[in-house]
Amino acid sequence: MNRVLTLAASAIALCAAPAAAQDFVITNATVVTGDGSEPIASGVVVVDDGRVVYTGPQAGAGAFDTATVYDVGGAWVTPGLVATVTNLGLSDVSAVSESNDIRPGSSPFNAALDVAPAINPSSQHILVHRAAGITRAATVTAPARSIFGGQGAIIDLGADGQPVTRARAFQMVAFGESGARLAGGSRVATYAAFANALYEAQAVAAGRWDAESAMLTRADAEALVPVVKGEQSLYMAVERAADIRSVLALKQSFPRLDLVLVGVSEGWLVAREIAAAGVPVIADGLDDLPGAFEELAATQSNIGRMAKAGVKVAINASAMENPRNLNQYAGNLVSLTRIPGADGLTWGQAFAAISSVPAEISGLKGRAGVLAPGAMGDVVVWDGDPLEVGSVPTRVFIDGVEQPLDSHQSRLRDRYRDLDESDLPKAYDW
Structure with a gap:
């Protein structure tokens, strides 16, 4: 019995442990550094052990010592908002x-x-x-x-x-x-x-x-x-x-x-x-x-x-x-x-x-709030210009860890968005 409790406690501890920071590179991006300068076309962001180590043109990035490379096809990439x-x-x-x-x-x-x-x-x-x-x-x-x-x-x-x-x-x-x-x-x-x-x-x-x-x-x-x-x-x-x-x-x-x-x-x-x-x-x-x-x-x-x-x-x-x-x-x-x-x-x-x-x-x-060497790996990939009202993030990283983007709101949207007009929400079945 004690062994079962110990195993259960270990499983809970593992589930509660923070995810490890990822090493990744984002290429082919419209990069916003966040320091007030204008966006960088065809830019690269390199994150290592949860920290930004390079942001700038492709030519200055050197070789990528990581297996995780995201080619975002020109999408906007920014630091996280504060x-x-x-x-x-x-x-x-x-x-x-x-x-x-x-x-x-x-x-x-x-x-x-x-x-x-x-x-x-x-x-x-x-x-x-x-x-x-x-x-x-x-x-x-x-x-x-x-x-x-x-x-x-x-x-x-x-x-x-x-x-x-x-x-x-x-x-x-x-x-x-x-x-x-x-x-x-x-x-x-x-x-x-x-x-x-x-x-x-x-x-x-x-x-x-x-x-x-x-x-x-x-x-x-x-x-x-x-x-x-x-x-x-x-x-x-x-x-x-x-x-x-x-x-x-x-x-x-x-x-x-x-x-x-x-x-x-x-x-x-x-x-x-x-x-x-x-x-x-x-x-x-x-x-x-x-x-x-x-x-x-x-x-x-x-x-x-x-x-x-x-x-x-x-x-x-x-x-x-x-x-x-x-x-x-x-x-x-x-x-x-x-x-x-x-x-x-x-x-x-x-x-x-x-x-x-x-x-x-x-x-x-x-x-x-910046994509600069030494900064926390808070990185956001957007589906458009982030200052346009219709643009939304497609990927969010905090401290180099990719985050889930779902919420109660998104689950409600997904649950009812594609219902047939004749369908009623489950709460009305009675």
Whole structure:
């Protein structure tokens, strides 16, 4: 009996073990490196032991020391897309509270919330977005009872059951109108709450914690220590130009803050100031209808104008109905360059805004979002131009391992797509 149990346990362990990275070469491809440059015609990508070792023209690739060669017949090949900011892996059915970990509205903690243990790699949202070419993402809970939303994680969307690339990678905080609501009904209260939280974090770091006078829990104050030390990025959700200026000014009081601006609908009005501060932006894709007073100056040219001013800009996945639309939004920014008076992005810039730029903001510079020597083997083969709305991936590799592209959605499609009109779904048989 013990032997049977041992064999069963061994079988389970083997099934759970991550697949080994593949050594492969993709030839005859239209290669996109992801660094902002234009595509390479008749290019080659070589992946060895899960890492990219060569990307470029066929002539420079040399001999292929591998048995696995994919001739893709001119198809587009890109690095995996990087989605930031998202809640991927935190819910199955958002309307079912038991399966939804996005907004911890009754928790006594805020900054101390660590999203990493709650991420479900089997979530259908992860499967669907993997099939859309997204291989890495930043995921975090939403601010609920405080301006602080908690500590986000960088994840991969692989099928190996080990999603977390980097836990506690950044802290999320809400400013502007949403922050004002959470802090007590006014922007004045937001800034006071924020400053007090960082002062309490500094007190903890210096060994001067006073539990009786503190407004934060000790766990929350301790979670903010890496923020005040500049060891953890601070993602600040802000929209209005005046609020952006005020947030940038916070570095005068807290010079070590590693700021990242999120949302930034009116960023174009203060683009030179953002660029001068060297603060990167994760901007909403194509805002042009003010959904709030803080977005009255929203324009589809926002990202293009900030990029023109020298701001490092990634496209914000959380502002979309679905992060898998990242490539569609990037393609629309390319189309804006053809409209008189509008400002968009070149093709290379637009693709970088959903690949290498969000990867760099996420602390993965040179490791994700690019096809360059030493980068993770996150490779996507497309059936057309990846910035065209109808294009879809035909192959996705993460860390050099080819991934399944099926999901609950695709299985439902396949189940019912070819039914005769006289057939009814099985649920109606009774």
